[in-house]
Amino acid sequence: DMVSKQKSEKKVVFVSHKIEDAPFAAAIKSWLEDNLNDRFDFIDVFVSSHKDSVQLGDNWFDKLRESLKNAKICLCLVSPHSIESRWLYFESGAAFFRTGTGKKGDECPVVPICFGGVQIKDLKPPLDLSQAIELPGEEAESNLLNMVVKRTELKPVKTPEPLKLPEFRYLSTPDWQFSVESLAVYEQGFNGKEIYVISADLGLDILNGPMAPPVKSNLEKGIKYKYIVPQKNELNSIIESIRNA
Numbered sequence: 057d058m059v060s061k062q063k064s065e066k067k068v069v070f071v072s073h074k075i076e077d078a079p080f081a082a083a084i085k086s087w088l089e090d091n092l093n094d095r096f097d098f099i100d101v102f103v104s105s106h107k108d109s110v111q112l113g114d115n116w117f118d119k120l121r122e123s124l125k126n127a128k129i130c131l132c133l134v135s136p137h138s139i140e141s142r143w144l145y146f147e148s149g150a151a152f153f154r155t156g157t158g159k160k161g162d163e164c165p166v167v168p169i170c171f172g173g174v175q176i177k178d179l180k181p182p183l184d185l186s187q188a189i190e191l192p193g194e195e196a197e198s199n200l201l202n203m204v205v206k207r208t209e210l211k212p213v214k215t216p217e218p219l220k221l222p223e224f225r226y227l228s229t230p231d232w233q234f235s236v237e238s239l240a241v242y243e244q245g246f247n248g249k250e251i252y253v254i255s256a257d258l259g260l261d262i263l264n265g266p267m268a269p270p271v272k273s274n275l276e277k278g279i280k281y282k283y284i285v286p287q288k289n290e291l292n293s294i295i296e297s298i299r300n301a
Contacts, residue, residue: 066100067208070127070164072147074138078105079222080171081133088204091216098210102127113273116244124150127164129207131200132183135172136226139180152182167203172224192221244270250280 069088073081085101085108092099102109102123110119124130130151138144151164168179168188176188187203189196197219205212243251251274271281 066098067210068123068127069099069101069204069208070124070130070147070151071101071103071133072130072144073103073105073133074135074141074144075105076137076227077133077135077172078103080135080224082106083219083221084131084133084169087217087219088201091201091212092204092208092210099208110244113276114244115247117247120147124164125154127151129204130164130166131204132166132168134168134170134174134179134183134188135224136174137172139174139178145183148183165203165207167200169200171221172226192219194218240267240270243267244273246270246274246279248279250282252282252284254284 071081071084081103082105085103085106088101089099100109100123102120104110104116104120109123110116124147130148132144132148134144148166148168151166154162154164166183166186168176168183168186169191170176170179170188171191174190176190179188189199191197191200197216201212201216204210275281
């Protein structure tokens with residue numbers, strides 16, 4: 057039927073980003089979907105931190121791998137948060153590898169999108185080998201839309217809407233520390249048997265926050281949780297040990 061046909065014909069655009077830049081990835085996702093969809097929904101803009109891309113109960117890593125495998129183009133969001141991120145280079149490297157196979161139809165061009173103060177001249181290998189853009193900017197937006205149109209073979213709407221990006225704010229997070237949102241994404245794709253949780257406030261961290269959905273999903277899958285609730289001074293010692301590990 058028409059619905060199943062639409063799904064099979066969807067063109068995947070993969071947006072590689074760091075969790076701190078999730079609002080920017082979501083803005084680009086919405087902008088592309090609004091400007092490339094006409095009557096039917098023919099595009100799938102994959103953003104791993106977005107609820108429409110990875111839903112409750114999905115295997116996070118499998119969804120990511122499948123989307124990267126089928127992507128027509130990979131957009132890498134390069135900000136002060138991500139320019140040193142190994143994960144960003146891992147995802148873009150997978151796209152580079154696909155293009156390097158030389159197989160017709162297997163190409164997945166990588167487009168670095170610089171923002172938040174990062175300029176094209178700041179890019180490092182292999183991202184500096186690709187045609188990059190800097191946002192915001194009308195010309196850059198037009199170039200980005202044209203690149204996606206070329207790769208997906210989808211027609212843009214007659215009058216594209218401008219890209220509205222949120223204000224960039226640098227979030228300083230130590231390398232050893234996950235944000236709660238980032239931890240929720242990773243835990244959602246957990247495939248092991250047990251998860252150990254050290255928390256001073258289980259009600260806040262588990263029951264009412266971003267961790268609640270992945271915890272519920274994992275429990276339904278038979279994954280066991282073991283909780284450790286230390287005293288405040290013990291928690292500080294644990295954090296210090298992790299930092300110095």
